Amino acid sequence: MSDDGLVLLQLHEPGETPVPHQDEAGLAVGIDLGTTNSVVAFSFDTEVEVLKDENGKALIPSVVHYKDDGSVVVGREAREAILESPDHVVSSIKRLMGRGLEDVKSLAGTLPYEVEVPPEGGMVRLRVAGRTLTPVAISAHILMAIKDRAEQSMLGKAVTRAVITVPAYFDDAARTATKDAARLADIEVLRLVNEPTAAALAYGLDNSVEGLYAVYDLGGGTFDISILKMEKGVFQVKATGGDAVLGGDDIDHAVAEHFLAQRQAGAAITAGEVKQALMTARVAKECLTGRQSGEWMIELDGIASRHSLTRDELEKLAAPFVDRTIDICRGVVEDAGIDVSDIQGVVLVGGSTRMPLVRKRVAEFFGLEPLSNINPDEVVAVGAALQAEALTRGSDTLLLDVTPLSLGIETMGGIVEKVIPRNTPIPVAMAQEFTTYQDGQTAMAIHVLQVEREMVDQCRSLARFVLRGIPPMAAGAARIRVTFQVDADGLLSVTAREQTTGHEARIEVKPSYGLSDDEITSMLKDSFTHASEDAFRRALREAQVEAQRLVEAVQSALKEDAHLLSMLEHAHVESCLTKLQSVLLGDDRRAIDAAMDALSKGTAEFAARRMNQSVQRALAGKKVEEI
């Protein structure tokens, strides 16, 4: 271990105890896991460094090459392999995170790989190089490469924890999939932070801005717009909106289609041609940021074709997508209950905001020249790194985020009942009561939805479950309370219970597009050997944190109330303490549990006396007052 590494880890907030074995917990980084590119950054004392490769490049293309020899390559090299072996290379996998059959249908034709949906439903799978892979596994490969990059940059120090950003508009299934991917890559997710919120954090801390700000985030595959109130270290999201499948990629596809139509190659367009056209489109789009026109060549299968494109033509192709983002902005401004003129600044995030057309439209809509003094490709990772530091070393900043989508339940007749409206601050718990509609009904089907419209078929199904064991009653007599809970990562859990009889039928659900715990475990065993000790190590760490907490609690109690113990009793508590401290840093979880148990038992009488003493004191206080 290098001296540098040690210094980094010994610093902590004054008065705050470091978590035991923090050096073994590893460093915490911020990761922007993007559709097109990913970025990783590290913050120390709010000085952020974007971690670069040996060529000084910060962007890691989110592209994975599955080679025939079984090896996996991620990044620039993988992107270069797209042309030679298009069917071995996967890009833009973020678009499929947490997606099911329905979503894939709507993306049909825009995905450059073969997609299959398991007959039992659930998450889609990709056929790549003769393998069947889930989007979660592919994302995990990208995350492992990011982790490697970070560890190399940090002088070989282990990087095990991260704040990972997700589009604000990512739903529960996509968030869960992202967390699962991190788990496969052996990265502990400290928090999922919404991309616009992370960008706001980077801007706010850097420029000490105050007031209402809009963050316009157009990435490769996703669009987000958030309106935040920023003041003295508080970042409060007022409203957020977006489209999880709208981004710069769509513009690339439009341009590629334009090129392919010009090319008029053989009857059937090959996968290779599509990929090459897409690459050419991307290059053309980037070139036309600085120029008015250009000419490009597509050469494949012995056919070469020339394609010219002007900026005007590009903008005509891109306009429908940009217009859609502005429409979404309008809705979000309305949701925030403000007027466009109340907004004091607009921050641009995402590589696609480099397009002059985007800047022009955004400036027109908000009536403001947008800010982009932090590199739009890096700003999200910078914010994530700041938050990773805040979560591990403490901070005064506060991120208050909201639910991007309304969540509800299907009731009788296909009507949707909203339980949590969109833009509700998280964490949140809200409940709604339902009743039975038949005499003697003992079970009730509950269908959890992400609400877009008033009708079920226009909403996305998140989970279905059945609450059983309802005592038979007359129709309408049972009171079934369904509680939705969204945590600080934006993840939903649902519980239901029958209220009237005290008989509790309770069930917790996870979204249907996620992978089951069994699937994750078997994936961990199969191909991610490195992460196989993951569950064990995490449980051990949790036990260590818990043991440390108990040690400190007993020590504080002794400092306050040791006089309540006889010398013998005191000595016994001390010996239990010493025993726990001696096993606390080891890796024997059973020994830790046993020592914790012994300490708890050994202090039970002490605790009772402390409680008793406080009652006596309270009574004495009362008496004094009464006199």
Place this chain on the structure above:
Amino acid sequence: MTASIATAAASVVPCWSCKGPVAARALFCSVCGAVQGPGTIDHFSRLGLQPTFDIDLDLLEKQYFGFQRRLHPDRFAAKSAKERALSQSQATALNEAYETLKDPLKRAAYVLDLKGHKVDLTACGTINDPQLLMEQMEKREAIADADSVETITKLSAEADTEVIACQCHISAAINAGELDEAVHLTIRLKYLAKLAEEARTKKTRMTRALR
């Protein structure tokens, strides 16, 4: 004597972490520093505010931020599972309190609820009050018929004014102890707020169409 023991005992509860006494409403244990559960207190007390309909919204926000700074799960990311769970419950309770008190309609219903007068805001659709029903129907028609930006702008401004006037009336009724009247006005506020929103949406749509 037994009664006073019970009172004294109720004001302190055992800290889940060090098992010693901690004041029932304390956020943190004074001995071991562990975060405590949110307990069941009213939204005003939770945010350290006087229980009144006429709250200072800036103060509400300031208090909310202040409590979230100490209790938000982001402050407990490196702590034990139990502390993380408790902070999530605390932050959830703060959010509920803030969301309830921020909105005049929810706040009015909540204040009346605390005073023992239930206002059912979720009961949708049916208006029991024929006069209110008539008035709402007329206004809704007027909004639907509005065919110029001037008309809808005027209707929208009127609707906003009525919302504010109704809030003032609720405040006066509560302060005068006329709680039945306040309940009646709160239901009225619900429909007025809905109308104002409809008018605003239509106004935005019509203004946009013009551009």
